[in-house]
Amino acid sequence: xxxxxxxxxxxxxxxxxxxxxxxxxxxxxxxxxxxxxxxxxxxxxxxxxxxxxxxxxxxxxxxxxxxxxxxxxxxxxxxxxxxxxxxxxxxxxxxxxxxxxxxxxxxxxxxxxxxxxxxxxxxxxxxxxxxxxxxxxxxxxxxxxxxxxxxxxxxxxxxxxxxxxxxxxxxxxxxxxxxxxxxxxxxxxxxxxxxxxxxxxxxxxxxxxxxxxxxxxxxxxxxxxxxxxxxxxxxxxxxxxxxxxxxxxxxxxxxxxxxxxxxxxxxxxxxxxxxxxxxxxxxxxxxxxxxxxxxxxxxxxxxxxxxxxxxxxxxxxxxxxxxxxxxxxxxxxxxxxxxxxxxxxxxxxxxxxxxxxxxxxxxxxxxxxxxxxxxxxxxxxxxxxxxxxxxxxxxxxxxxxxxxxxxxxxxxxxxxxxxxxxxxxxxxxxxxxxxxxxxxxxxxxxxxxxxxxxxxxxxxxxxxxxxxxxxxxxxxxxxxxxxxxxxxxxxxxxxxxxxxxxxxxxxxxxxxxxxxxxxxxxxxxxxxxxxxxxxxxxxxxxxxxxxxxxxxxxxxxxxxxxxxxxxxxxxxxxxxxxxxxxxxxxxxxxxxxxxxxxxxxxxxxxxxxxxxxxxxxxxxxxxxxxxxxxxxxxxxxxxxxxxxxxxxxxxxxxxxxxxxxxxxxxxxxxxxxxxxxxxxxxxxxxxxxxxxxxxxxxxxxxxxxxxxxxxxxxxxxxxxxxxxxxxxxxxxxxxxxxxxxxxxxxxxxxxxxxxxxxxxxxxxxxxxxxxxxxxxxxxxxxxxxxxxxxx
Amino acid sequence: xxxxxxxxxxxxxxxxxxxxxxxxxxxxxxxxxxxxxxxxxxxxxxxxxxxxxxxxxxxxxxxxxxxxxxxxxxxxxxxxxxxxxxxxxxxxxxxxxxxxxxxxxxxxxxxxxxxxxxxxxxxxxxxxxxxxxxxxxxxxxxxxxxxxxxxxxxxxxx
Numbered sequence: 001x002x003x004x005x006x007x008x009x010x011x012x013x014x015x016x017x018x019x020x021x022x023x024x025x026x027x028x029x030x031x032x033x034x035x036x037x038x039x040x041x042x043x044x045x046x047x048x049x050x051x052x053x054x055x056x057x058x059x060x061x062x063x064x065x066x067x068x069x070x071x072x073x074x075x076x077x078x079x080x081x082x083x084x085x086x087x088x089x090x091x092x093x094x095x096x097x098x099x100x101x102x103x104x105x106x107x108x109x110x111x112x113x114x115x116x117x118x119x120x121x122x123x124x125x126x127x128x129x130x131x132x133x134x135x136x137x138x139x140x141x142x143x144x145x146x147x148x149x150x151x152x153x154x155x156x157x158x159x160x161x162x163x164x165x166x167x168x169x170x171x172x173x174x175x176x177x178x179x180x181x182x183x184x185x186x187x188x189x190x191x192x193x194x195x196x197x198x199x200x201x202x203x204x205x206x207x208x209x210x211x212x213x214x215x216x217x218x219x220x221x222x223x224x225x226x227x228x229x230x231x232x233x234x235x236x237x238x239x240x241x242x243x244x245x246x247x248x249x250x251x252x253x254x255x256x257x258x259x260x261x262x263x264x265x266x267x268x269x270x271x272x273x274x275x276x277x278x279x280x281x282x283x284x285x286x287x288x289x290x291x292x293x294x295x296x297x298x299x300x301x302x303x304x305x306x307x308x309x310x311x312x313x314x315x316x317x318x319x320x321x322x323x324x325x326x327x328x329x330x331x332x333x334x335x336x337x338x339x340x341x342x343x344x345x346x347x348x349x350x351x352x353x354x355x356x357x358x359x360x361x362x363x364x365x366x367x368x369x370x371x372x373x374x375x376x377x378x379x380x381x382x383x384x385x386x387x388x389x390x391x392x393x394x395x396x397x398x399x400x401x402x403x404x405x406x407x408x409x410x411x412x413x414x415x416x417x418x419x420x421x422x423x424x425x426x427x428x429x430x431x432x433x434x435x436x437x438x439x440x441x442x443x444x445x446x447x448x449x450x451x452x453x454x455x456x457x458x459x460x461x462x463x464x465x466x467x468x469x470x471x472x473x474x475x476x477x478x479x480x481x482x483x484x485x486x487x488x489x490x491x492x493x494x495x496x497x498x499x500x501x502x503x504x505x506x507x508x509x510x511x512x513x514x515x516x517x518x519x520x521x522x523x524x525x526x527x528x529x530x531x532x533x534x535x536x537x538x539x540x541x542x543x544x545x546x547x548x549x550x551x552x553x554x555x556x557x558x559x560x561x562x563x564x565x566x567x568x569x570x571x572x573x574x575x576x577x578x579x580x581x582x583x584x585x586x587x588x589x590x591x592x593x594x595x596x597x598x599x600x601x602x603x604x605x606x607x608x609x610x611x612x613x614x615x616x617x618x619x620x621x622x623x624x625x626x627x628x629x630x631x632x633x634x635x636x637x638x639x640x641x642x643x644x645x646x647x648x649x650x651x652x653x654x655x656x657x658x659x660x661x662x663x664x665x666x667x668x669x670x671x672x673x674x675x676x677x678x679x680x681x682x683x684x685x686x687x688x689x690x691x692x693x694x695x696x697x698x699x700x701x702x703x704x705x706x707x708x709x710x711x712x713x714x715x716x717x718x719x720x721x722x723x724x725x726x727x728x729x730x731x732x733x734x735x736x737x738x739x740x741x742x743x744x745x746x747x748x749x750x751x752x753x754x755x756x757x758x759x760x761x762x763x764x765x766x767x768x769x770x771x772x773x774x775x776x777x778x779x780x781x782x783x784x785x786x787x788x789x790x791x
Numbered sequence: 792x793x794x795x796x797x798x799x800x801x802x803x804x805x806x807x808x809x810x811x812x813x814x815x816x817x818x819x820x821x822x823x824x825x826x827x828x829x830x831x832x833x834x835x836x837x838x839x840x841x842x843x844x845x846x847x848x849x850x851x852x853x854x855x856x857x858x859x860x861x862x863x864x865x866x867x868x869x870x871x872x873x874x875x876x877x878x879x880x881x882x883x884x885x886x887x888x889x890x891x892x893x894x895x896x897x898x899x900x901x902x903x904x905x906x907x908x909x910x911x912x913x914x915x916x917x918x919x920x921x922x923x924x925x926x927x928x929x930x931x932x933x934x935x936x937x938x939x940x941x942x943x944x945x946x947x948x949x
Binding site (some may be wrong): 018 | 809821823825826827828829830833834835837865866867869870879882884889890892893894913914916917921923924926927929933934949
């Protein structure tokens with residue numbers, strides 16, 4: 001094994017610039033003549049806009065322009081498109097209302113952009129934004145799912161009666177009903193999956209520059225997928241041909257899904273630059289981010305599990321309401337459907353499943369993918385329900401899972417909800433996690449906690465996720481507007497160093513290191529001699545970007561595929577140099593050898609010859625050593641595992657302390673264990689945050705009450721323990737890397753383990769339910785209610 | 792406008808600023824020291840942490856005029872002659888950073904923390920970082936980095 005190849009914790013190449021303060025994030029980019037934009041956003045959740053008077057703002061110091069929805073319409077900018085169309089139960093298509101870049105006639109959520117003020121400095125633009133006089137006529141609004149589907153609820157869109165965006169289903173209702181009809185036991189649960197804000201620490205930003213001499217547009221933006229943004233701007237919103245449009249996503253300070261989507265601000269800064277003749281930069285405030293970054297989750301579900309008397313799962317039926325917000329964000333309809341309902345079999349043998357999902361419009365910020373996206377909702381539902389079933393049937397919570405897990409010899413395993421899992425070993429990860437947390441001594445720890453006046457709880461979640469998104473033909477059939485392959489170009493330079501151009505984007509994942517390790521693994525070139533280029537549509541031929549834990553599994557496979565082509569071409573060159581037949585050339589350890597002999601040429605010699613073709617098969621082989629590949633996945637990948645959590649609850653205050661977390665994941669082949677562990681750590685913090693701390697709280701009128709870090713609780717260092725992270729590898733069977741993906745496992749697996757632990761701790765007090773986030777107040781009230789006190 | 796003079800990373804600067812200009816705006820926009828970041832508007836996230844006269848300060852919570860006569864150190868001034876500070880080095884070896892956005896503030900805060908408390912416990916480190924948010928790392932490797940850097944500095948002092 002190479003000391004820099006697969007399985008080696010190579011320290012990150014990208015660290016140095018960040019540690020020296022020399023990273024280059026979007027807001028760090030300032031262009032000559034830079035102007036600044038600030039948005040006027042609706043303070044109302046639903047309001048008719050009677051008029052906008054910008055006269056005072058236009059006279060304020062430094063103001064260059066004030067642009068409104070009327071200007072957007074006059075210049076024929078396209079609405080923000082939704083990239084996915086869901087087909088209803090009855091065969092009709094979902095309701096996809098218009099999404100103008102600036103509100104036209106009506107604002108539909110608090111934070112909806114109404115006007116754009118452009119000034120010489122940001123402070124001037126902020127001052128002038130206060131002077132834009134918008135005449136609002138507030139209308140009744142609706143924010144919460146159950147209120148939005150109630151008779152007589154305010155209508156967000158006239159074309160969506162009952163606020164229904166789509167009414168969709170998956171699975172076999174007849175087979176499911178038949179199982180329920182003969183089930184020995186049925187366990188039911190009602191759950192809310194709390195709405196969360198993505199909160200990458202770098203707020204979104206966009207800097208647009210229109211070059212009128214060359215009629216060319218450049219956008220710097222905080223994006224996880226610059227090519228997708230260019231595609232959507234070219235085809236739908238800015239309507240500029242792609243060769244006139246460059247999108248750069250430089251260093252990006254975390255994404256977590258929120259920077260996948262095409263946002264109005266990206267298109268507006270470019271358009272404004274064209275109008276005012278300056279580059280125009282917008283950088284979101286944090287409070288503005290809460291009102292304009294797509295949120296995540298926000299489901300209300302009812303689920304029932306049919307079991308045999310001895311606890312074997314027979315069938316599951318689920319009804320879910322999913323909040324879409326006021327407009328459909330880029331991937332929004334896919335989240336509660338193809339990334340949620342398809343996961344409802346979990347890691348279990350579950351012969352029949354029927355899921356119904358209704359997506360609902362409300363006067364709130366759009367909801368789309370946040371780390372995990374649909375899969376945390378499915379996992380939470382299933383794992384809460386399984387725990388409840390164990391309690392009602394009197395079966396140990398570990399054992400009920402063990403007896404229902406898909407066994408290693410059952411792969412490939414076809415679920416009743418469309419997915420076919422290729423490989424896994426769920427009993428192995430279950431055992432590994434139990435050992436890591438020392439489950440055998442749990443009773444001693446519980447007793448010790450009690451000695452200190454604390455209630456200890458143990459929580460478990462065995463989970464599966466689908467990532468490595470996604471086979472293009474499949475997602476096309478399901479309603480996606482794009483293919484979900486990934487592209488790579490591998491350029492070998494004459495002296496043997498390598499530049500890789502990848503369509504994925506690294507915003508914390510460490511691709512500059514891990515992708516260099518892939519090259520090292522295949523070509524033997526030191527990672528120091530490999531540069532990974534990402535995030536610039538002018539440098540990288542194409543790509544679909546980074547989300548759904550796809551970069552290594554799909555983007556890495558594209559790199560492998562391009563390397564295959566290079567190795568093959570090199571064989572022809574080596575055969576010529578070694579005066580041998582191509583069929584006799586083998587490539588291994590960075591050397592081309594004639595099989596069965598000691599005659600060899602190094603990869604570097606072959607690369608040099610490719611560019612200095614003095615002795616070269618020029619008639620049959622082109623000079624140069626560079627190739628590109630598009631890799632389209634054959635299936636999703638299926639990471640899975642077991643997450644265990646121990647909590648201590650203070651019965652006097654309701655405070656929950658996460659005292660131990662041990663997880664065992666199977667994320668497929670691992671490039672860099674240090675980075676894989678780091679991804680798991682971050683996901684765990686995200687998941688524990690959702691379970692205990694985080695919530696976007698809307699009042700009934702659509703005002704976001706937790707709209708800043710003052711009142712939206714982010715996980716801090718002291719809220720979390722150190723994590724015990726283990727891996728058990730089964731290699732993905734259908735991609736050339738064997739990689740499955742790791743970016744989302746923590747956010748998917750751990751929330752139900754946390755809540756199951758809290759409920760386990762509170763069980764002796766008679767508490768049977770708690771909603772996320774399990775704040776001290778909620779826990780205290782639940783204890784009081786169960787004890788018959790005044791809650 | 793007010794004229795202020797201050798030292799930043801050992802270099803003297805005179806700047807004309809509005810009375811409302813924040814220290815972080817002076818650093819980022821006037822001096823183009825963009826290593827100091829802004830992650831929130833309520834002084835919660837700590838991405839803007841710098842040293843003012845050796846003490847870690849959230850530079851979004853301080854007016855530029857308040858820094859009159861002060862010596863400010865930003866992340867760009869922490870390494871000496873290209874050699875990383877032990878805290879920067881430990882963040883690298885322990886994988887204490889992912890996207891890098893919270894990193895400058897986190898490193899500045901942590902480097903000051905171990906100056907004040909050269910031998911902190913894990914719990915002291917976790918509480919000592921409560922003014923700095925990270926969304927990527929779950930803090931696990933940041934805590935490890937701070938403990939490692941403290942050990943390195945203690946070792947070097949012996």
